Amino acid sequence: MGGCSFLIHVRHATAAIAAGMADVVLITHGESGRSRIGVGGQGAAPAQPAGQFQAPYGVGGPPTMFSIPVARYMQRFGVTEEQLASVAVSTRKWATLNPRAAMRDPITVEDVLASRLICWPLHLLNCCLVTDGGGALVLVSEERARDFPKKPVYVLGAGESVEHVNVSMMRDFHESKAYRVAGENAFRMAGLGTDAIDHTMLYDAFTHTPVYMLEALGIAQPGEGTSFFESGRAAPGGDFPINTNGGGLSYTHTGMYGMFAMTESITQLRGEAGERQVPGVEVGLVHGAGGMFSAGATLIWTNQ
Amino acid sequence: MPYNKPLPQATPETQPFWDSLKRHQMQLQRCQDCREFYFYPRPFCPRCYSANVAWEDVSGRATLETYVINHRAAPRFEEDAPYVIAVVTLAEGPRMMTNLVGVDPDPGKLPPDLALEVVYDDVTDEVTLPKFRPA
Incomplete structure (x- = not known):
């Protein structure tokens, strides 16, 4: 399930604890995406579908595959490269407030468009970082958490979905069914709507991934995800803060970012985010991506 | 070579x-x-x-569904960069990933829904890859 596996682990662990199959579940992530210690060879085996039907055409990692749908999205909704760049600008504003973020200098739309082309329509600053890092979280029953020294966070809703294995088989290139189904299931389980969300983490492997997620989750209308970022609503001071750690674009991205989206959400719910703390956060949403638009996972949780 | x-x-x-x-x-x-x-x-x-x-x-006829122009070549594709990796929709319905040939790697010349036709690229004695060019 790729980078959203850790969100899905939370869903499965919650079920296991509720069923009495586990008392304490530890979910961990560690990856040396930058140093590449213990990393095996890349590329699909030549008899696999990806080896037969994608590799011969020169795909080379996520920037060439996660980006495949974007040209159709831009054409369908009339979205520009400038608008996609605004996602990186909004997210970098948060990173300037996070002393742990890898990239903290403010950037402009012009900076994004002037950065070198990686894989059109993606410039360097449309792409996430490649870093070393790790994180972990512990899940227990509500009863067991009662006398813990730290205030717990309670899972309200969780959803997961898989759409395809290879991005060339995605059903509709302008929207993600996997993200939509995961979100619908999480909101239904939580019994909440989007108006209940105080703080949001969206897995930003590239500037377009949080855009697809905003639309799939019903927070933005189809085609209006980039406008949401352009308007400043997601940035510091905005009414719908998104990716407050600086995201995969500016904080960290080991290769599987899902754990870091969750840890920032929990940090905000605990009121421990320092200069970037969003006031009054009671309900947080985390949405993760797996593979190349292959899978999605959503968590909704609360400090109440 | x-x-x-x-x-x-x-x-x-x-x-x-x-x-x-x-x-x-x-x-x-x-x-x-x-x-x-x-x-x-x-x-x-x-x-x-x-x-x-x-x-x-x-039929070998298709339209351009979506694409990227890759500037950071995959290993062994260095001499081709920038090159177009596309998903095309065949006239019969199915989609497939491919490369576009016979057209500049320029977004201005590659509007979605562009009409395309198959080109059979005999890359080795054993393997022919289906690539597409503007029809």
């Missing part, structure tokens, strides 16, 4: 597809019950799950 890029390795289910390309007449599987063409190859129809499927010729 011998061709050194990744090559597909056919499986029993996909061998007829690669054989048809080598003959320069692409074939895809078609459900004989619901009449749907489909891709990737598999022994049953992904729409109605019928096993009553057969290989049929397709």
Whole structure:
């Protein structure tokens, strides 16, 4: 399930604890995406579908595959490269407030468009970082958490979905069914709507991934995800803060970012985010991506 | 210089597809019950799950569904960069990933829905890749 596996682990662990199959579940992530210690060879085996039907055409990692749908999205909704760049600008504003973020200098739309082309329509600053890092979280029953020294966070809703294995088989290139189904299931389980969300983490492997997620989750209308970022609503001071750690674009991205989206959400719910703390956060949403638009996972949780 | 890029390795289910390309007449599987063409190859129809499927010729006509222009070449594609990796929608319905040839790697010349036709690229004695150019 790729980078959203850790969100899905939370869903499965919650079920296991509720069923009495586990008392304490530890979910961990560690990856040396930058140093590449213990990393095996890349590329699909030549008899696999990806080896037969994608590799011969020169795909080379996520920037060439996660980006495949974007040209159709831009054409369908009339979205520009400038608008996609605004996602990186909004997210970098948060990173300037996070002393742990890898990239903290403010950037402009012009900076994004002037950065070198990686894989059109993606410039360097449309792409996430490649870093070393790790994180972990512990899940227990509500009863067991009662006398813990730290205030717990309670899972309200969780959803997961898989759409395809290879991005060339995605059903509709302008929207993600996997993200939509995961979100619908999480909101239904939580019994909440989007108006209940105080703080949001969206897995930003590239500037377009949080855009697809905003639309799939019903927070933005189809085609209006980039406008949401352009308007400043997601940035510091905005009414719908998104990716407050600086995201995969500016904080960290080991290769599987899902754990870091969750840890920032929990940090905000605990009121421990320092200069970037969003006031009054009671309900947080985390949405993760797996593979190349292959899978999605959503968590909704609360400090109440 | 011998061709050194990744090559597909056919499986029993996909061998007829690669054989048809080598003959320069692409074939895809078609459900004989619901009449749907489909891709990737598999022994049953992904729409109605019928096993009553057969290989049929397709026209080689397609439209441009979506694409990227890759500037940071995959290993062994360095001399090709920038190159276009596209997903095309065949006239018969299925989609496939491919490369565009015979056109500049320029977004201004590559509007979605552009009409395309197949080009059979005999990259080795054994393997022919289906690529597409503006029709």
